[in-house]
Amino acid sequence: MSRPSILVTAADLAPEAVALLHDYKVIFAGKAPQPDELIALAKQHDPVGIIVRYGKVGEPIMDAAPALKVISKHGSGIDVIDQKAAAARGIVVKAAVGANAAAVAEHAWALILACAKSVPQLNDRMRAGHWDKATHKTIELSGRTLGVVGLGEIGRRVVAIGRAMGMRVLGFDPFADTAPEGVQLVELAQLFRESDVVSLHCPLTEENRRLLNRDTLASFKDGAILVNTARGGLIDEPALVDAMRSGKLYAAGLDSFETEPLPSPHPFRDVPNLILSPHIGGVSDAAYVNMGLGAARNVLAVLEGSSVA
Incomplete structure (x- = not known):
C-alpha cells in the first residue's frame, strides 16, 4: 500500500x-x-x-x-x-x-539602518573612487519616532530594537488589546503623521490592500523613511515612486512587491534612494x-x- x-x-x-x-x-x-x-x-x-x-x-x-x-x-x-x-x-x-519572526525583524532593521545611513549609496560611491565625508550626513535615529503597523511576533521584535535604539515608538494594530512596553497605541493617521520611520508588519487583506496610497503617503512627515517587509500589496507602487521622486520621503526599503519576482523594467529600479531586496526577510539559516x-x-x-x- x-x-x-x-x-x-x-x-x-x-x-x-x-x-x-x-x-x-x-x-x-x-x-x-x-x-x-x-x-x-x-x-x-x-x-x-x-x-x-x-x-x-x-x-x-x-x-x-x-x-x-x-x-x-x-x-x-x-x-x-x-x-x-x-x-x-x-x-x-x-x-x-x-x-521566521526573528529573521524578518532583523531584516526590517537592516533596511531601516541602510536607509537612514545611506549604506548602499555610500558603498557605490566609495567603489567609484569618491570620499564623501565632508559632504554627506546620515540620519540619527535616537530620539526619533518609529511607527510600527502590526504588533504581532515580528512587529514586537521591531519595537524592542527601536526602543533599544532610543526611539519613541508608536504602534497600530486593530487586533491588539494591549501594547508592548514603551509603545503608544495610536490611530493610523497619527502614526503616519508623526513617525520618522514607518515599518509595515501586518497581513495583507482586502480591507488594507494599498493601505499606503497617494493620500496616506501625502500625510507622512516630510523626509520620513518607509520600510515594508510584509506584503507588497499594502503599497500603491506608482504612488510610492512619485513620493520618492518628489522628495516627500527620504528613503524607503522594500522586501516585498505587488508582483514577484519584480518585473524588469520596473520604476522601482530607477529610484536611487529606494533599497530593494528579493523578499528574503524571512530566509535565514x-x-x-x-x-x-x-x-x-x-x-x-x-x-x-x-x-x-
Missing part, C-alpha cells in the same frame, strides 16, 4: 521537517513552480497535504487533489492561499506563525529550519490530530 503524498511547492524542505514527514511521500515541485505544474502534480499524486513555500494555491489546485485535507504555509503569510475556497472544501489552512518544522507539524496536527515535538 503506497504512502499518502504531501506536495511541497518548492525544490526543498529542511531535512528536519522531511524527517517528521517520514510516513508520507514528499513531492517537491521545483524551484519556481508554475500554476499548471502544480495542478499536474496534484492530479498525479492526489496529496493529502500541501506545504506552500512559493507560488499561490487556489481553486484549480484544490480541485485537482480530492484527498487534500490541509494546506500549510511555510511561514506566516497565508494571503497566497485562497482561504474561502479552502473553507468551502473543508480544507484546513495553517501558518507557521512566528517561525535558522528560519529555514523553523518554518519547515512549523509547516510539517501543522500538516501532521491536521492529518493525525497530533502535536509532534
Whole structure:
C-alpha cells in the first residue's frame, strides 16, 4: 500500500521537517513552480497535504487533489492561499506563525539602518573612487519616532530594537488589546503623521490592500523613511515612486512587491534612494529550519490530530 503524498511547492524542505514527514511521500515541485505544474502534480499524486513555500494555491489546485485535507504555509503569510475556497472544501489552512519572526525583524532593521545611513549609496560611491565625508550626513535615529503597523511576533521584535535604539515608538494594530512596553497605541493617521520611520508588519487583506496610497503617503512627515517587509500589496507602487521622486520621503526599503519576482523594467529600479531586496526577510539559516518544522507539524496536527515535538 503506497504512502499518502504531501506536495511541497518548492525544490526543498529542511531535512528536519522531511524527517517528521517520514510516513508520507514528499513531492517537491521545483524551484519556481508554475500554476499548471502544480495542478499536474496534484492530479498525479492526489496529496493529502500541501506545504506552500512559493507560488499561490487556489481553486484549480484544490480541485485537482480530492484527498487534500490541509494546506500549510511555510511561514506566516497565508494571503497566497485562497482561504474561502479552502473553507468551502473543508480544507484546513495553517501558518507557521512566528517561525521566521526573528529573521524578518532583523531584516526590517537592516533596511531601516541602510536607509537612514545611506549604506548602499555610500558603498557605490566609495567603489567609484569618491570620499564623501565632508559632504554627506546620515540620519540619527535616537530620539526619533518609529511607527510600527502590526504588533504581532515580528512587529514586537521591531519595537524592542527601536526602543533599544532610543526611539519613541508608536504602534497600530486593530487586533491588539494591549501594547508592548514603551509603545503608544495610536490611530493610523497619527502614526503616519508623526513617525520618522514607518515599518509595515501586518497581513495583507482586502480591507488594507494599498493601505499606503497617494493620500496616506501625502500625510507622512516630510523626509520620513518607509520600510515594508510584509506584503507588497499594502503599497500603491506608482504612488510610492512619485513620493520618492518628489522628495516627500527620504528613503524607503522594500522586501516585498505587488508582483514577484519584480518585473524588469520596473520604476522601482530607477529610484536611487529606494533599497530593494528579493523578499528574503524571512530566509535565514535558522528560519529555514523553523518554518519547515512549523509547516510539517501543522500538516501532521491536521492529518493525525497530533502535536509532534
